[in-house]
Amino acid sequence: MERVFQIKNHLLIIILLMFSVSVIAQDTLNKDTENDFKFIKGRYSFNLGGFIVDLNSDISISSEKIGAGVIINLEDILGLQASNTVLRGGFKYVFSKNKKHSITAGYFSFLRKAEKALRYEIEFGGFVYPIGTKVNSRFDMQIYKVAYGYSFFKDNRIDLGISAGFYVMPISFELKAFSFNTQRADFVAPLPLIGLYSSFAITPKFYLKQHLELLYFDAFKMKGSISDLYFGVEYKPLKHLGLGLAANSFRVNISIFEKKDTFFDFQGSVKTGYTGVIFYGILYF
Secondary structure (H helix, E strand, C coil): CHHHHHHHHHHHHHHHHHHHHHHHHHHHHCCCCCCCCCCCCCCEEEEEEEEEEEEEEEEEECECCCECCCCEECCCCCCCCCEEEEEEEEEEEEECCCCCEEEEEEEEEEEEEEEEECCCCEEECCEEECCCCEEEEEEEEEEEEEEEEEEEEECCCEEEEEEEEEEECCEEEEEEECCCCCEEEEECCEEEEEEEEEEEECCCCEEEEEEEEEEEEEECCEEEEEEEEEEEEEEEEECCEEEEEEEEEEEEEEEECCCCCCCCCCCEEEEEEEEEEEEEEEEEC
């Protein structure tokens, strides 16, 4: 219920932002000459930048004998880094004569590992790890994204649209300790998404960009949700070169009630996400 409430709040925020953008733009459009404000003419754009994030991850692995496992926090309990800096890249292709159709793709990953003596007794995957047990843990998450976008409203300053596509998220977790069996959770599956996006030309060189993408599923012995909220500013000092600064919040929550007849090789739950800032460069063609 809390997750649904958060998703509704995100959706309301992005709709209000888009509505505000269109109102402001329509109010000011007549004050500027039509040629002063033109969305970037290039059909291709590439971006690459550094991403500074705060991460928070919970995981549980269920035992076939005892059922549901205890959820543990990977940063607090196992000592995995809560902050990380990674590279993030993306590509966009705008097609059709009216330039209202587009394909976007992106990739980035978080690879973390730690060694720590437990300060608390934990139960995980049907085993009890006592205080002082030295554990080695590793949690890797990669995110591939491909989406199609359609701009239902586009003029010299405003671009409002809807998107549909999917994430592919290989997630791998491993926990090792002396005299205990290695605990693993590995899965990868395409997860569909739908979204809203908007762009607004503040000046001929400055742009505001936002998007919200959502997914909720409850089928095939699985249940989960994804939300991706993005807000950024881009500056285009040269014809083929731009710079951007953006904030991004991403959350994923997946529960697998029974691994039989699913995409996944484990039974349990993974809840992870990040909030971060990215600074990036853009090439337009």
